[in-house]
Amino acid sequence: MPATTDRTDVAPRVTSRIARKAWREVSRPIRRMLDRETVAPPSLPKPYLTGEGASIAGFHPQQATVETAALPLVQRLVRESSRFPGPIIEIGTLLGVTTTHMALAKAPEQKIITVDLYCWNPWGLPPAVHEALTSQVLAYLVATGHVERISMDKDEFFRTYQGPPPAMVFLDAIHDYPETKKDVEWARRVGAQIISGHDYCDEFPGVKQIVDECGGPRELSASVWVL
Template sequence: MWINSLKEFAKRAIRQRGYELCQLYDSEKAEVPLHAQFSFREARCYRAIGNMGQLSLVESRLLGDIVRGSDPTRPIIEIGTLFGFSTTVITLFKAPAQPMITVDNYSWNPLGLSPLAHFSATSNRLKEAVVKHEKQLVKMDKDELYRTYSGPAPAVFFCDADHSYEATRADNLWAKSLGATVICGDDYDHPYQRGTAQAVDELGGPKQMAGGLFVM
């Protein structure tokens, strides 16, 4: 027991001085070319801002075209808000009065923020969209949304969350069962998380692609 107490004391002392006992995984180091010259915090920021969780320009253009051409009387549902990058793209292209629901349980983010800090930061980033652009920012597990949603079939269902085969398949089947006009998502081309591609291919495959963004 005294060993655990000593460890906790050391951790508190280090945190109080502004340091962290952290290191990158080998897979993370591969994503940060200058990781040896960065602090842990700088490396996390590099990954979050420069790569993870963001759509490319070509993906954003396709998503914008999809949203702009959607039925403005029916909602857009986004699964996987993260920090609101794709949410902002959707907001820019949807009709001003078209409702949108964006859902995340805030259990993970590439910066390692606590769920409270993650949700607070994302809420602050998207406050204009919520106040002025018919946006609902929902802190909820997506499976809970699937169980309780009673609204109209979405004009667009966009999913960029859990990229496992099982989760992607369940996400897309729910959207199909609801009668979503357009079902799309990201990371079809992920180099090692191939669950998204497998699930999409089993359900008919992509009809349109831009980067890793697929349209079923």
């Protein structure tokens, strides 16, 4: 005997099939969104951004120059240096921000030579990126001959410098005692008229020690010192 189809059995099955289909359609965009979120996790930071003490997080351009309060002293020293022949030499360019502040105060005929090996920056930028950025920051001043940007180890620069006695040096590379001592001794040896630098502060006792051994800062503004 053929099985009979009871209409009351079929109706709920059809209704639930339609309901499932409707749910699939309605929920498709939400399911796609959730899938996307789980498929593409955010990529991890590159190792050079997680190196000790180096981070682009919290970047602020003020980290790339001396304290704002010290700029008037730097610029006054630059103006004073125009009485002497010879270049202004900055050891430690970083991004060229202080270089630019010095260029704004210098006499038109004065030249700034700025030296950096691009071996350190506070943001963990790789050396080539660091140098490319500095090169762009200083592009106008270099193209117009106001600034010469030298990519070199400072010791090599000291060893090979053949120019006239500098009108001013600004020492701002490695802030420990032996390195700052070397910088000051070179500046004295080549007859620099004004010897100045950055980071005479408790954070860098080596800078304080050598500056004090040389008679202490004649002037100090924030942590910019001048002998």
